[in-house]
Amino acid sequence: MTNTAKKISPDVVYHQATVTRPRREQILGHNGAVLWFTGLSGAGKSTLAHAVEEELHNRNCLTYVFDGDNVRHGLCGDLGFSLEDRKENLRRISEMCKLTADAGIIAFTAFISPVQEDRQNAKALIGEDDFIEIYCKASLEVCEGRDVKGLYKKAREGIISDFTGISSPYEEPENADLIVDTGTNTLEECTNQVLGYLFRRGIFISARK
Ligand code: ADP
Numbered sequence: 001m002t003n004t005a006k007k008i009s010p011d012v013v014y015h016q017a018t019v020t021r022p023r024r025e026q027i028l029g030h031n032g033a034v035l036w037f038t039g040l041s042g043a044g045k046s047t048l049a050h051a052v053e054e055e056l057h058n059r060n061c062l063t064y065v066f067d068g069d070n071v072r073h074g075l076c077g078d079l080g081f082s083l084e085d086r087k088e089n090l091r092r093i094s095e096m097c098k099l100t101a102d103a104g105i106i107a108f109t110a111f112i113s114p115v116q117e118d119r120q121n122a123k124a125l126i127g128e129d130d131f132i133e134i135y136c137k138a139s140l141e142v143c144e145g146r147d148v149k150g151l152y153k154k155a156r157e158g159i160i161s162d163f164t165g166i167s168s169p170y171e172e173p174e175n176a177d178l179i180v181d182t183g184t185n186t187l188e189e190c191t192n193q194v195l196g197y198l199f200r201r202g203i204f205i206s207a208r209k
Contacts, residue, residue, distance in 0.1 A: 039136030138183030
């Protein structure tokens with residue numbers, strides 16, 4: 001079995017809940033969704049995800065950010081950065097996001113997710129109605145210039161291997177729902193662009209305030 005194939009334990013039966021997703025969403029006033037941010041390290045995925053989350057939280061939305069480094073402290077702590085491990089990392093995150101969308105939560109993921117096929121798998125697993133792919137577009141030069149965590153320097157020195165953009169590929173999204181120019185636009189401009197998209201996409205059932 002490949003690690004993208006559906007995994008089901010033996011002798012288990014799916015239990016249908018009586019409290020359904022629409023009932024939860026009715027209480028929340030918005031639909032569950034997964035905002036999947038992709039882009040190079042330092043492109044601004046985490047910063048933008050948290051900024052948009054702040055805006056949504058202030059509008060009484062139930063949100064959660066799955067941050068790359070954070071999930072590797074637990075759920076995916078056994079995985080490295082080979083393409084195979086990155087694939088498994090994203091599969092687990094996708095399964096998690098599928099559950100949070102069903103719970104009515106607006107989830108954000110801030111993973112480089114460099115491989116088009118892996119993002120396609122995430123979309124297929126989560127479901128295209130709930131999956132919003134947001135490409136944080138910033139050039140390697142800009143990201144390396146920022147070098148927020150000093151990782152590019154280490155990658156150039158060969159201290160870190162399999163580093164996206166340096167020693168591991170990044171495949172630009174072919175059909176992102178939204179491209180945000182985080183390399184040149186301000187954080188505020190990018191945040192407003194994402195919020196505008198969410199309203200247009202109909203994430204909000206009703207204005208809650
Ligand atoms: P990533 O999560 O993609 O690795 P981070 O969010 O950790 O990137 O870092 C991005 C850096 O770029 C931060 O220091 C942030 O302040 C800066 N930045 C500048 N402009 C923007 C923008 N428009 N959107 C997001 N981040 C930006």
